[in-house]
Amino acid sequence: MPGPFVVPVHGDTELPKEVDCVVIGGGIIGTSTALELAERGLRVALCEKGGIGQEQSSRNWGWVRISRRDPREVPLMAEALRIWARLSERTGRDTGYARAGIVFTCADDKEYEQHERWGRHLQGYQLESRMISAGELRDLLPGSNLDVKGALYTPADGRAEPQKAAPAIAEAARDRGAAILTECAVRGVETTSGAVSGVVTERGFIACKAVVLAGGAWSNLFCGTLGLDLPQLKVMNTVLRTTPVENGPDQAVWANNFAIRKRQDGGYTVASSMSNLVDIVPNSFRYARDFLPAWRQSGDRCNSDWVVVSFTRQGCRPAGRWMRRAPSNTAACSIPSLPKKARSAFLQMPARHFPFWQRQRWRSAGPAISTSRRTPFPSFAPLTRFPAFMWRPVSQAMVSASGPRQAG
Ligand SMILES: Cc1cc2nc3c(=O)[nH]c(=O)nc-3n(C[C@H](O)[C@H](O)[C@H](O)COP(=O)(O)OP(=O)(O)OC[C@H]3O[C@@H](n4cnc5c(N)ncnc54)[C@H](O)[C@@H]3O)c2cc1C
Numbered sequence: 001m002p003g004p005f006v007v008p009v010h011g012d013t014e015l016p017k018e019v020d021c022v023v024i025g026g027g028i029i030g031t032s033t034a035l036e037l038a039e040r041g042l043r044v045a046l047c048e049k050g051g052i053g054q055e056q057s058s059r060n061w062g063w064v065r066i067s068r069r070d071p072r073e074v075p076l077m078a079e080a081l082r083i084w085a086r087l088s089e090r091t092g093r094d095t096g097y098a099r100a101g102i103v104f105t106c107a108d109d110k111e112y113e114q115h116e117r118w119g120r121h122l123q124g125y126q127l128e129s130r131m132i133s134a135g136e137l138r139d140l141l142p143g144s145n146l147d148v149k150g151a152l153y154t155p156a157d158g159r160a161e162p163q164k165a166a167p168a169i170a171e172a173a174r175d176r177g178a179a180i181l182t183e184c185a186v187r188g189v190e191t192t193s194g195a196v197s198g199v200v201t202e203r204g205f206i207a208c209k210a211v212v213l214a215g216g217a218w219s220n221l222f223c224g225t226l227g228l229d230l231p232q233l234k235v236m237n238t239v240l241r242t243t244p245v246e247n248g249p250d251q252a253v254w255a256n257n258f259a260i261r262k263r264q265d266g267g268y269t270v271a272s273s274m275s276n277l278v279d280i281v282p283n284s285f286r287y288a289r290d291f292l293p294a295w296r297q298s299g300d301r302c303n304s305d306w307v308v309v310s311f312t313r314q315g316c317r318p319a320g321r322w323m324r325r326a327p328s329n330t331a332a333c334s335i336p337s338l339p340k341k342a343r344s345a346f347l348q349m350p351a352r353h354f355p356f357w358q359r360q361r362w363r364s365a366g367p368a369i370s371t372s373r374r375t376p377f378p379s380f381a382p383l384t385r386f387p388a389f390m391w392r393p394v395s396q397a398m399v400s401a402s403g404p405r406q407a408g
Contacts, residue, residue: 007167009052011182018207019043022199024186027057030214031169038176045206046178049185053166056216061271062162062261063252065102067154071121078125091172096161096264101251105148115152127156141249146353159252159261188225212390231290236277240270258349270350
């Protein structure tokens with residue numbers, strides 16, 4: 001577990017017979033969807049196969065950022081920053097949000113120019129973001145010895161506590177009338193005359209007119225049960241946390257090969273900014289053509305340092321098919337154990353640049369799973385075949401990507 005314990009959310013004991021919308025998945029996406037819908041007066045049931053926020057949504061870096069996003073995401077991110085700024089107040093709970101700024105360092109002139117060019121996408125938004133020199137960076141991050149050309153510094157960016165955010169949002173959705181059902185995997189969607197009429201869950205049937213799938217890494221699997229093909233692959237990263245650090249930077253920092261973010265408890269969440277594990281699984285070949293444009297777009301970020309390919313281990317591989325009327329084997333669908341190879345590669349990186357960190361201990365390290373999509377920019381995915389079934393892969397910073405295609 002890469003951070004403090006996830007704030008526990010106790011699921012409701014009673015399963016509603018009928019609601020307007022069932023949301024599948026209790027990560028940041030599902031809980032946010034449930035809150036938005038409940039605030040609009042809809043009857044909502046959120047079904048989570050395990051506990052709220054127990055998967056990827058509690059294992060990320062906790063950055064809330066607009067900087068260095070795909071330009072097509074900028075309008076959505078500007079709105080996300082606005083939402084985050086008052087999320088603790090809106091939910092009546094602590095999400096850990098702080099507008100502390102984010103720094104992207106530039107190793108050389110080329111990178112400096114790239115970051116500077118990117119900054120122009122924020123023109124017209126009243127969001128502070130600017131290029132700073134190496135000298136200004138040293139003033140901003142006292143004690144660091146980063147040998148860089150300069151940095152993109154975005155004070156408008158911030159951070160949140162991943163272990164608190166999704167639970168806070170789920171509780172707020174419940175305050176507004178949503179049913180929060182944990183340990184309640186959805187096994188399938190029922191249709192009547194081509195329209196969604198309900199979902200079959202581990203705990204029984206819930207009639208509904210619409211379904212939003214926010215199943216994270218399992219969405220491809222779930223879509224398969226409906227005859228829908230969602231091109232989605234998994235990428236594994238490693239996230240560590242340190243013991244509390246005195247006088248460390250308040251800003252989150254992305255450097256050449258590591259990324260750090262201060263947490264509420266005074267420690268840091270540390271990750272490699274470059275290394276990911278990609279398992280070669282049957283879907284890798286199946287979706288190779290779909291992912292080619294995204295791969296190409298990654299350009300020189302996609303090299304052998306960035307991707308470690310493993311033929312031997314299948315990250316988060318479910319055991320068997322997810323059957324509608326048979327047990328869904330949710331135990332097999334959990335985040336897998338940490339690959340040692342990924343951890344050792346970057347364990348010491350930040351300590352080299354922040355020497356005063358060398359006295360710190362690593363408290364824990366854990367795996368994180370992200371899902372790769374065909375395109376890096378946002379979209380929603382309503383389906384003509386199931387008009388009221390939606391895939392909503394909006395991330396913690398409210399990002400989403402391309403949607404499923406319909407078989408046949
Ligand atoms: C290393 C790393 C760092 C990241 N850092 C950041 C960051 O700094 N900022 C940021 O904005 N984003 C970050 N992300 C991305 C962010 O973590 C994800 O976009 C986000 O957590 C996805 O949320 P989710 O709700 O879609 O998925 P999840 O949190 O995985 O939630 C999906 C939920 O659906 C449930 N589920 C699945 N199938 C079913 C079913 N059939 N029935 C019931 N429940 C089901 C699962 O149990 C799970 O709880 C990072 C990702 C990684 C890997």
